[in-house]
Amino acid sequence: MLIFAHILLMSVKNFFKRIANWELWNFNLLYAPISFVWLWYCLRSRSFWFFTPSNPTIAFGGFEGEGKKEMYEQLPAEVIPRTIYIRDGIPFEKVQEQLTASGLQYPFVVKPDVGMKGILFRVIEDEQQLRKYHTRMPVEYIAQEKVDYPVEVSVFYYRYPWEKKGVVSGFIHKELLQVKGDGKSTLKQLIEQHPRARYRLQEMEHRHQHRYDRVLPDQEIFYLSYAGNHNRGARFTNLHTEIDEHLLRVFDRLSHYNQSFFYGRYDIKTASIEDLKAGRNFTVLEFNGAGAEPNHIYDCNMRLSAAYKVILQHWKALYTISRYNNKHGIPYWSFLKGKAFLRASRKHFKVLEQFD
Template sequence: MKRIFNWEQLPFSVIYAPFFFLWLYYWIKGGRFWFFSNVNPTLYFGGFEGETKREMFEQLPGTLYPITIYAGPNETIECIIKRMQASGLQFPVAVKPDIGTKGLLFRKIENAEQLAAYHTLLPFTYLIQEMITWPLELSIFYVRYPGSDKGTITGLIEKEYLHVKGDGRSTLKQLIERHPKAFMIAEEQKELHKTNLDNIIANGEVYKLNELGNHNRGARFINLGNKIDEQLSAVMDKINLFSKHFYYGRYDIKTTSLEDLKHCRNISILEFNGVGSEPNHIYDNGLSYIGAIKVIARHWKYMFEIGKINYKNGAAYVPFFKGIKMLRASKKNTKFMEQLNLQCKL
């Protein structure tokens, strides 16, 4: 029953159902079904579905993202460990698929034994990254029109990882089941923390359930829209212009403080998500469903307009049937990763 009273926890397909009509409108107006597919022309499908982390990171400033290596299924774990050492990577590390979504198969790996187990499970390329421990994770939604050297920050949020707080009486299992977000993915959490489910969590103790900044993995978003200023915008302009053809999307960034970010200090870009990214400042913000729809619709307008400009500049739209094929392949990959995510006990 809790799900019914909170639009944010409705299935993605239900939340976005009204946008069928907006998609139809832009299809008719622009004559292109995949009207957003050339918005970020140097990303596969504009970053809608199926793009690799590698193509994204290779277009970011090398000093502004974690130390990263890519591991393939045909490599031995001994070879991977040697490459880690050569690159300066030390445990613990973060691992995730090169083509990933929804935080699936993201894991914190503590040692070589865990890495070997993860490597054995995955039949595709994945990333091994430096584990950034800076305390603040931010999402910054950024839009820039082609031909302009200045963009707009449309949203700024702080991410708080999913956790429960003990009361000195309840078991971890009970706390998960009562948590307003954890109960939505209770079975997954119970499996991940099965050895501690019957433990009583001390009064006031914070027990972290994961380290994922995804809304669908239970993260809480704290809106910092009132902290957006010219100084922050200038920093994001500088970062974005390095990539040249990233015009629309969301930067997930770790830093030591917002002030440090504004002074271009201690910045690590965890990801840039293209046209498939949500303006996630709609969540945990007290917005009504209608209010959220208006924000999303405004961002779709940005995509439509940027796509038209890029087309005039020579960036082609993805053809209809090719886009269908690309989307089907991505959906198939996501389903496979969901299965593997359940199998991965790390």
């Protein structure tokens, strides 16, 4: 009876903490109060998909459903990780041949070519794990070298097409969801005590239940997720004081490389902030386009009203870029084309979630 009462009390506490902390709100709930602004941009553009010209060479402007292959092909080869693309359903022997030909070595990471929110992101340590992943994978995926730079950051950048210089509007450091051993507590106990992981108990049980009884040695770090996403529990530290001309120069160069990346967020691993500013020792993991969230609003004690101001500033930039590109020959997607693409994309993600 006491155990039941304790569980009930913890559930009630967690519920009220979620209400008090807007960063834990459901995406739709968070954005509902300002959704009329998005609708206004649709009306002004006379297009439901007003954002599609923002990044003209990425499907749907990079709002949702774009492939990593099309993104990597538009960045300098020296800043992207070694990557191979593997079709689902091919014999595993063919996968092994691709690995041998590419020179990719274990451990490496795998993830869907078209994915989001860290779904089906895994670190593969050996052939047995890869075989299991390939057998279960329902869609085309990528195998990619594991980038071991110690610092992971996100940089939000946009550039108006008529200008040479852009704006770095957000810069954050990411700390992956992790626990540290104390030599006494089990993994399950560490998760239940963790300030973010304890809100994700169902996900943690799904991923780590077979390790729950393991006692981590003192000071040992155990990564609960390798995906640096807010919705996967990563902790963000705002680095806005580090934004300067050196950092801007790096992302201006990337934006101008194919003349078509005008708005979005770069997820990057680097040896250090200083190296990134110098344009060396960094790797672009992903570029997220029109659908990218300005994630520097999180984990910085920002008031909800201030967060809404940041979001609305970015929506205005997205609208302005898209409208300009449209007036200069880049068409908006038709309603039916966008609707069909979005429906196919969401069907795709539902499939992925079932296998995650």
